[in-house]
Amino acid sequence: MKxxxxxxxxxxxxxxxxxHNIGFVVADALAQDAKxxxxxxxxxxxxxxxxxxxxxxxxxxxxxxxxxxKAVRYWMQQENIPVENILIVTDDVDLPPxxxxxxxxxSGGSHNGMNSVIEVLGSNEFPRLRFGIGSNYPRGMQIxxxxxxxxxxxxxxxxxRVPMAVEMIKTFVLSGVANAMNSYNNK
Numbered sequence: 021m022k023x024x025x026x027x028x029x030x031x032x033x034x035x036x037x038x039x040h041n042i043g044f045v046v047a048d049a050l051a052q053d054a055k056x057x058x059x060x061x062x063x064x065x066x067x068x069x070x071x072x073x074x075x076x077x078x079x080x081x082x083x084x085x086x087x088x089x090k091a092v093r094y095w096m097q098q099e100n101i102p103v104e105n106i107l108i109v110t111d112d113v114d115l116p117p118x119x120x121x122x123x124x125x126x127s128g129g130s131h132n133g134m135n136s137v138i139e140v141l142g143s144n145e146f147p148r149l150r151f152g153i154g155s156n157y158p159r160g161m162q163i164x165x166x167x168x169x170x171x172x173x174x175x176x177x178x179x180x181r182v183p184m185a186v187e188m189i190k191t192f193v194l195s196g197v198a199n200a201m202n203s204y205n206n207k
Contacts, residue, residue: 022075022099023193024106025050026092028133031082039153040085040166042178043109043133046151046185047080053186062098063091074193077101085133089140096141103141107192108148109185110134113162115152118177120185121205122149124197130162147197149188151181 027047035041047067051058054069054076064079077099081091096106110131115121125145128135138144153174157165170178184204191200 021073021193022101022105023077024092024095024099024101025076025078025189025193026088026095026106026108026137027078027080028085028088028108028110029080030085031080035167037169037175038167039170039174040111042111042151042153044080045178046109046149046182046189047078049182050186050189051078053190063094066095071190071193075099076193086136088133089136089138092137093140103143103146106146107189108134108137108146109189110148110150111153111166112150113153113155113166115150115154117152117154117156117174118181119152120149120181120188120207121152122147122188122192122197122201124201147192149185149192151178151185153178 027043029041029044051067056067056069058065058067063083064081067078069076077095079091079095081088083091110133124147127144128138188200188204191203
Protein backbone atom coordinates (compact mmCIF):
# COMPACT_ATOMS: atom_id res chain seq x y z
CA MET A 21 0.00 0.00 0.00
CA LYS A 22 1.20 3.49 -0.88
CA UNK A 23 0.33 6.73 0.92
CA UNK A 24 0.88 10.40 0.19
CA UNK A 25 1.09 12.76 3.15
CA UNK A 26 0.99 16.43 2.15
CA UNK A 27 1.80 19.20 4.60
CA UNK A 28 0.44 22.49 3.31
CA UNK A 29 2.43 25.69 3.69
CA UNK A 30 4.38 28.38 1.89
CA UNK A 31 8.06 28.16 1.04
CA UNK A 32 10.54 30.79 2.16
CA UNK A 33 11.97 32.03 5.43
CA UNK A 34 9.38 34.80 5.67
CA UNK A 35 6.70 32.11 6.19
CA UNK A 36 8.59 30.00 8.73
CA UNK A 37 6.75 29.69 12.06
CA UNK A 38 3.59 31.26 10.72
CA UNK A 39 0.19 29.80 11.54
CA HIS A 40 -0.44 28.96 7.87
CA ASN A 41 2.68 26.74 7.76
CA ILE A 42 1.73 24.28 10.48
CA GLY A 43 1.33 21.62 7.75
CA PHE A 44 5.03 21.97 6.92
CA VAL A 45 5.91 21.70 10.62
CA VAL A 46 3.95 18.43 10.93
CA ALA A 47 5.51 17.08 7.69
CA ASP A 48 8.98 17.89 9.04
CA ALA A 49 8.18 16.13 12.33
CA LEU A 50 6.90 13.05 10.48
CA ALA A 51 10.10 12.90 8.42
CA GLN A 52 12.20 13.32 11.56
CA ASP A 53 10.23 10.53 13.28
CA ALA A 54 10.92 8.27 10.27
CA LYS A 55 14.59 9.37 10.19
CA UNK A 56 14.39 10.59 6.57
CA UNK A 57 15.13 13.96 5.03
CA UNK A 58 13.56 16.00 2.26
CA UNK A 59 15.02 16.42 -1.21
CA UNK A 60 13.97 19.03 -3.75
CA UNK A 61 11.99 17.48 -6.56
CA UNK A 62 9.28 18.48 -8.99
CA UNK A 63 6.73 20.86 -7.40
CA UNK A 64 7.67 19.79 -3.85
CA UNK A 65 10.23 18.84 -1.27
CA UNK A 66 9.89 15.06 -0.95
CA UNK A 67 10.79 12.42 1.64
CA UNK A 68 9.98 8.70 1.48
CA UNK A 69 9.98 5.91 4.03
CA UNK A 70 8.42 2.55 4.81
CA UNK A 71 6.12 1.99 7.78
CA UNK A 72 5.48 -1.70 8.48
CA UNK A 73 5.34 -2.57 4.78
CA UNK A 74 3.52 0.60 3.68
CA UNK A 75 5.31 3.01 1.33
CA UNK A 76 4.84 6.60 2.55
CA UNK A 77 5.70 9.69 0.50
CA UNK A 78 5.69 13.03 2.32
CA UNK A 79 5.54 16.23 0.30
CA UNK A 80 5.77 19.90 1.11
CA UNK A 81 4.57 21.69 -2.05
CA UNK A 82 6.88 24.39 -3.41
CA UNK A 83 4.03 25.88 -5.43
CA UNK A 84 2.90 28.22 -2.63
CA UNK A 85 -0.33 27.56 -0.79
CA UNK A 86 -2.83 28.65 -3.44
CA UNK A 87 -1.46 26.18 -6.02
CA UNK A 88 -0.96 23.18 -3.71
CA UNK A 89 -3.29 21.01 -5.78
CA LYS A 90 -0.79 20.88 -8.64
CA ALA A 91 1.83 19.24 -6.41
CA VAL A 92 -0.67 16.83 -4.86
CA ARG A 93 -1.96 15.68 -8.26
CA TYR A 94 1.55 15.30 -9.67
CA TRP A 95 2.79 13.15 -6.78
CA MET A 96 -0.41 11.10 -6.66
CA GLN A 97 0.09 10.26 -10.32
CA GLN A 98 3.87 9.87 -10.05
CA GLU A 99 3.58 7.38 -7.17
CA ASN A 100 0.28 5.83 -8.35
CA ILE A 101 -1.53 6.57 -5.08
CA PRO A 102 -5.34 6.39 -4.88
CA VAL A 103 -7.19 9.43 -3.56
CA GLU A 104 -8.32 7.61 -0.39
CA ASN A 105 -4.64 7.08 0.51
CA ILE A 106 -3.71 10.74 0.53
CA LEU A 107 -3.79 12.86 3.65
CA ILE A 108 -3.64 16.66 3.58
CA VAL A 109 -2.30 18.30 6.75
CA THR A 110 -3.46 21.89 7.07
CA ASP A 111 -4.06 24.75 9.47
CA ASP A 112 -7.68 25.56 10.35
CA VAL A 113 -9.00 28.85 11.76
CA ASP A 114 -12.31 27.18 12.63
CA LEU A 115 -10.71 24.98 15.29
CA PRO A 116 -9.35 26.10 18.68
CA PRO A 117 -5.56 26.51 18.78
CA UNK A 118 -3.78 23.17 19.06
CA UNK A 119 -6.84 21.01 18.43
CA UNK A 120 -6.45 18.17 15.93
CA UNK A 121 -9.27 16.75 13.78
CA UNK A 122 -9.04 14.11 11.11
CA UNK A 123 -11.89 13.81 8.61
CA UNK A 124 -12.43 11.44 5.67
CA UNK A 125 -13.66 14.26 3.36
CA UNK A 126 -15.16 17.73 3.36
CA SER A 127 -15.09 21.21 1.92
CA GLY A 128 -12.11 23.51 1.82
CA GLY A 129 -13.97 26.30 3.61
CA SER A 130 -11.94 29.51 3.47
CA HIS A 131 -8.61 27.66 3.08
CA ASN A 132 -7.14 28.44 -0.33
CA GLY A 133 -4.64 25.57 -0.23
CA MET A 134 -7.33 23.00 0.51
CA ASN A 135 -9.59 24.55 -2.14
CA SER A 136 -6.75 24.25 -4.67
CA VAL A 137 -6.41 20.52 -3.90
CA ILE A 138 -10.17 20.01 -4.22
CA GLU A 139 -10.32 21.94 -7.49
CA VAL A 140 -7.34 20.19 -9.13
CA LEU A 141 -8.40 16.70 -8.00
CA GLY A 142 -12.03 17.39 -8.87
CA SER A 143 -13.04 15.83 -5.56
CA ASN A 144 -13.25 16.53 -1.85
CA GLU A 145 -13.33 12.79 -1.07
CA PHE A 146 -9.90 12.58 0.53
CA PRO A 147 -8.79 12.50 4.18
CA ARG A 148 -7.43 15.58 5.90
CA LEU A 149 -5.87 16.38 9.24
CA ARG A 150 -6.85 19.84 10.42
CA PHE A 151 -4.60 21.56 12.97
CA GLY A 152 -6.45 24.29 14.84
CA ILE A 153 -4.87 27.74 14.88
CA GLY A 154 -7.92 29.60 16.22
CA SER A 155 -9.53 32.75 14.93
CA ASN A 156 -8.24 35.45 17.25
CA TYR A 157 -8.30 38.22 14.64
CA PRO A 158 -10.50 41.22 13.86
CA ARG A 159 -13.00 40.99 11.02
CA GLY A 160 -11.28 41.29 7.65
CA MET A 161 -7.82 40.46 9.05
CA GLN A 162 -7.73 36.68 8.44
CA ILE A 163 -4.88 36.86 5.92
CA UNK A 164 -2.68 38.86 8.29
CA UNK A 165 -3.53 36.43 11.10
CA UNK A 166 -2.77 33.18 9.25
CA UNK A 167 0.43 34.61 7.77
CA UNK A 168 1.46 35.99 11.17
CA UNK A 169 4.12 34.38 13.32
CA UNK A 170 3.19 32.29 16.34
CA UNK A 171 3.00 33.96 19.71
CA UNK A 172 5.12 32.43 22.50
CA UNK A 173 1.97 30.79 23.93
CA UNK A 174 0.99 29.38 20.52
CA UNK A 175 4.50 28.10 19.91
CA UNK A 176 4.45 26.02 23.09
CA UNK A 177 0.93 24.77 22.40
CA UNK A 178 1.58 23.93 18.73
CA UNK A 179 4.92 22.25 19.33
CA UNK A 180 3.39 20.16 22.14
CA ARG A 181 0.64 18.96 19.77
CA VAL A 182 2.84 18.10 16.77
CA PRO A 183 3.86 14.63 18.12
CA MET A 184 0.16 13.69 18.39
CA ALA A 185 -0.35 14.81 14.79
CA VAL A 186 2.51 12.49 13.77
CA GLU A 187 0.90 9.59 15.66
CA MET A 188 -2.44 10.34 13.98
CA ILE A 189 -0.76 10.15 10.56
CA LYS A 190 0.94 6.85 11.39
CA THR A 191 -2.38 5.43 12.61
CA PHE A 192 -4.02 6.60 9.37
CA VAL A 193 -1.37 4.74 7.34
CA LEU A 194 -1.48 1.57 9.43
CA SER A 195 -5.19 1.21 10.17
CA GLY A 196 -7.20 3.80 8.24
CA VAL A 197 -8.92 7.13 8.69
CA ALA A 198 -11.76 5.79 10.89
CA ASN A 199 -9.36 4.29 13.43
CA ALA A 200 -7.26 7.47 13.49
CA MET A 201 -10.40 9.55 14.05
CA ASN A 202 -11.69 7.29 16.80
CA SER A 203 -8.33 7.15 18.55
CA TYR A 204 -7.36 10.82 18.44
CA ASN A 205 -10.15 13.24 17.54
CA ASN A 206 -11.28 15.37 20.49
CA LYS A 207 -8.23 14.46 22.62
